[in-house]
Structures are given as C-alpha cells and as structure tokens.
Amino acid sequence: MLCLSLLLSSSSSSSGFLLSKTLTLTKRTIISSLTTMSISLNSHAFAGNPLRSKTPKTHDPFSPSSAFESLKTRLLHNPENHPPSESPLFKVLPFRKGRPLASSFVTGDDVVPSWHLGWISLADCERILEKYGLQQREESFVYLGSRAEEDVVYWAIDVSEEGGLVPELGSRQFCFVELRTLMVATDWADSLAMGELAVAGHARALLEWHNLSRFCGHCGEKTVPMEAGRRKQCSNELCKIRVYPRIDPVVIMLVIDRENDRALLSRQSRFVPRMWSCLAGFIEPGESLEEAVRRETYEETGIEVGEVVYHSSQPWPVGPSSIPCQLMVGFFAYANSVEIDVDKEELEDAQWHSREDVRKALTFAEYKKAQRTAATKVDQICKGVERGQSLSADFNVESGELAPMFIPGPFAIAHHLISTWANQDPSTSAATLLKQPSSSISNL
Numbered sequence: 001m002l003c004l005s006l007l008l009s010s011s012s013s014s015s016g017f018l019l020s021k022t023l024t025l026t027k028r029t030i031i032s033s034l035t036t037m038s039i040s041l042n043s044h045a046f047a048g049n050p051l052r053s054k055t056p057k058t059h060d061p062f063s064p065s066s067a068f069e070s071l072k073t074r075l076l077h078n079p080e081n082h083p084p085s086e087s088p089l090f091k092v093l094p095f096r097k098g099r100p101l102a103s104s105f106v107t108g109d110d111v112v113p114s115w116h117l118g119w120i121s122l123a124d125c126e127r128i129l130e131k132y133g134l135q136q137r138e139e140s141f142v143y144l145g146s147r148a149e150e151d152v153v154y155w156a157i158d159v160s161e162e163g164g165l166v167p168e169l170g171s172r173q174f175c176f177v178e179l180r181t182l183m184v185a186t187d188w189a190d191s192l193a194m195g196e197l198a199v200a201g202h203a204r205a206l207l208e209w210h211n212l213s214r215f216c217g218h219c220g221e222k223t224v225p226m227e228a229g230r231r232k233q234c235s236n237e238l239c240k241i242r243v244y245p246r247i248d249p250v251v252i253m254l255v256i257d258r259e260n261d262r263a264l265l266s267r268q269s270r271f272v273p274r275m276w277s278c279l280a281g282f283i284e285p286g287e288s289l290e291e292a293v294r295r296e297t298y299e300e301t302g303i304e305v306g307e308v309v310y311h312s313s314q315p316w317p318v319g320p321s322s323i324p325c326q327l328m329v330g331f332f333a334y335a336n337s338v339e340i341d342v343d344k345e346e347l348e349d350a351q352w353h354s355r356e357d358v359r360k361a362l363t364f365a366e367y368k369k370a371q372r373t374a375a376t377k378v379d380q381i382c383k384g385v386e387r388g389q390s391l392s393a394d395f396n397v398e399s400g401e402l403a404p405m406f407i408p409g410p411f412a413i414a415h416h417l418i419s420t421w422a423n424q425d426p427s428t429s430a431a432t433l434l435k436q437p438s439s440s441i442s443n444l
Contacts, residue, residue, distance in 0.1 A: 051145025302341030
C-alpha cells in the first residue's frame with residue numbers, strides 16, 4: 001500500500017532554517033520581462049526538512065530509540081500479521097545507487113507533472129524484498145524523522161543489491177530517479193515539494209555515509225549502526241569508537257570589485273555550455289571560513305580579497321557518493337585587486353561581469369521552463385520512457401536564440417548570491433546589502 005500524502009501537510013513546518021540575523025530570505029521577488037510575481041522560499045533547496053524540525057524525547061514513541069525498538073519487534077513477525085492500524089505507522093523510502101524512489105502524476109488542471117517520493121508501508125517493503133530472497137534486518141533501516149500529528153515514522157533503506165526491484169516497482173509506476181534531476185524538477189514556489197526534496201537529500205546523505213563507513217578508521221574492524229542509523233560504532237570491544245555522519249564544508253563566494261559594479265564569475269570544464277557561477281572550494285584543516293574564501297579566490301583567480309560577509313548556507317547532498325553531504329557556506333567577498341590569473345587546472349575561465357550583464361542573464365534564463373522540462377523527464381522515467389535531453393537547451397532568450405550566458409537556477413545558493421547582488425542599487429554597502437531581501441530576475 002502506497003502513501004504519498006502523509007508527508008508535508010504544513011508549509012510552516014519547513015521553516016526553521018536560520019540564514020542570518022540580518023538576512024531575510026522568506027520571500028524573494030521574481031521579476032519577469034512579461035510579468036511580476038512573488039514566490040515564497042522558506043529556505044534553500046535541501047534545507048527546511050520538515051521531519052527534522054524537532055527530535056522527540058527518548059520516551060516518546062516517535063523518537064529514534066523507541067521507533068527502532070518497535071521496528072525490531074515488527075520485523076520479527078510475518079508482515080501479513082501487521083495490523084493496518086498499528087501505531088505508529090511506518091513508511092519506508094527505498095534508495096538504489098543513491099537514487100530515491102519516486103512517482104509522478106498530473107492532478108487537476110495542471111499541465112506539468114508533479115513528482116512525489118515513493119513511500120511504501122513497512123509490510124509492503126518486506127513483501128517485495130522477500131519476493132527476491134532478501135531478508136532485511138533492522139540495521140538496514142535509517143530513521144529519517146516522524147510526524148506525530150499524522151502518527152507516522154519515516155525510514156530509508158538502500159536496496160542497491162537487488163536489480164529485480166526496478167521492474168517490480170516500475171510495474172507500479174515507480175522509478176528510482178537521480179536526486180539532481182529531482183532537484184531541477186522541483187517547483188521552488190511549492191513549499192511541499194521543497195520539503196520532499198529536503199527529506200530525499202537528508203536520506204541520501206545518510207545512506208551514502210553508511211556505505212562509506214563500513215569499517216573503523218582507527219582499528220579496521222566493522223562498524224555497526226547505532227541510534228536507528230544516526231551514528232555508527234566500531235564492533236571491536238577494545239575500540240568502540242563512535243562514528244558520526246560526515247559533512248564536508250565548502251565556501252562559495254561572489255567576489256565583487258571595489259566599485260561594487262562588477263562580479264567575478266567562473267566556469268568549470270564540467271559546466272554545461274554558457275553557464276557561469278560563483279567560485280567555491282573546500283575548507284582546509286585549521287582554516288576559518290573567511291580564510292578559506294580568501295585562499296580559494298587567490299588560488300583560482302589570483303584576486304586578493306579583503307572584506308568577507310556571510311550570506312547564508314545550504315546542504316548539498318547531490319555530489320558524488322564519496323562526498324555524501326557538502327555544506328555550502330555562502331559569502332560576499334570584496335576584492336582588493338582586479339587582475340585575473342586563472343588556474344587552468346581548477347577553472348576553464350573566470351571573468352568580471354557587469355551588473356547589467358548579470359541582470360540580463362537572469363532575465364533571459366528560463367528557469368521555470370527548465371523545471372517543467374525536468375518534471376516531464378521524471379514523469380517519462382516513471383513510465384519507462386526515459387529520453388536524453390540537455391536541460392541547458394532550455395535556457396533561451398525570448399527570441400528563441402541561445403542566451404549568451406546564464407547562472408544556476410533557484411535551487412542553488414549561487415543563484416541567490418548572484419541575484420541578491422545584481423538587483424541591489426550599485427551604491428549599496430555590504431552591510432546594507434544583507435539587510436534587504438533578495439530578488440531574482442527570471443523569465444517565468
């Protein structure tokens with residue numbers, strides 16, 4: 001039995017993501033050349049997870065420890081004997097090779113399909129796995145959170161080892177979809193969809209970390225999941241070292257010139273054609289965030305940075321499986337020099353772009369069209385008709401010609417760093433810049 005409506009019933013629950021004391025990102029104005037509309041963004045993509053708003057107390061039946069004990073009890077019994085009204089309800093989200101299970105359908109007068117996470121009941125999960133000879137132990141399940149008001153606890157499970165599940169679930173119009181594809185396909189104006197994306201990102205990060213931490217880095221013995229999968233521990237009685245989920249902090253910065261009328265944007269060889277974005281780099285041991293901003297900027301472009309101002313942060317669980325969850329920490333960085341010396345091993349190119357050129361890029365890029373194209377792609381995958389299509393081809397100017405440049409869409413923190421700067425008065429100071437709401441120019 002499938003449940004797609006138990007999750008995310010209240011958009012207010014997706015708040016709780018603190019960006020900055022001086023930065024308000026709860027609403028951004030998207031200005032189009034044709035029309036003006038406002039959308040509500042309570043948080044960046046992958047933040048604002050509604051299942052993580054608060055953790056129940058240990059004695060609470062919805063807490064990780066209590067839910068895990070109940071899970072063990074249920075797994076000892078035949079799934080056919082699970083009463084439908086058993087409380088709390090357990091819903092499971094299967095993953096295969098980092099891809100969450102999803103479904104897609106069109107409702108009402110909508111012309112664009114909507115994707116939803118493929119939650120299945122614990123009993124259905126057991127039946128499907130047993131059909132292929134898989135006996136799942138309680139350690140295979142990772143606690144994601146709960147909704148006490150709906151009497152539901154949510155779990156994730158990795159089923160990558162069994163290829164037969166793909167046609168089995170496909171016959172039910174379910175499919176395993178790349179998280180990055182779901183990210184682009186998500187309507188960022190829909191708080192419920194953004195919440196589902198955050199849940200999927202959290203689940204992928206935890207499962208990938210479990211796959212990477214099978215052995216103790218101290219003594220080499222196997223590790224075992226603890227606290228319903230929220231941490232691991234070495235099985236060696238003489239070691240018993242605790243291992244916690246891995247987070248890789250990354251600084252991402254929009255470098256601005258001294259006159260505050262040009263921004264430094266870069267290209268990497270892996271980027272789709274014509275896309276430009278912010279500089280970014282991993283933080284090194286013994287380094288502050290501000291020091292990382294200055295070092296990375298100088299190493300990659302030769303630009304000296306002075307003042308560094310915090311903007312916001314964003315979980316980023318869509319990287320390679322070896323880096324299960326990056327935390328993007330965004331900054332404005334004010335340059336003390338302007339001569340560019342590109343490190344060709346890191347970047348393909350880096351250039352100063354005027355505020356006017358950046359505004360044009362934001363105006364011409366059809367982010368909504370790209371989102372709809374990706375949503376249609378998810379729908380086709382779930383129907384077994386996956387077709388290759390480059391999403392970059394959808395970023396066109398109104399005349400139908402390719403835009404000379406575009407920046408990442410609203411699902412990326414780079415978009416909000418760039419659009420915040422581009423739509424402010426050139427005389428705005430760094431401090432004032434952060435006190436004003438961000439706005440994006442986009443052809444919706």
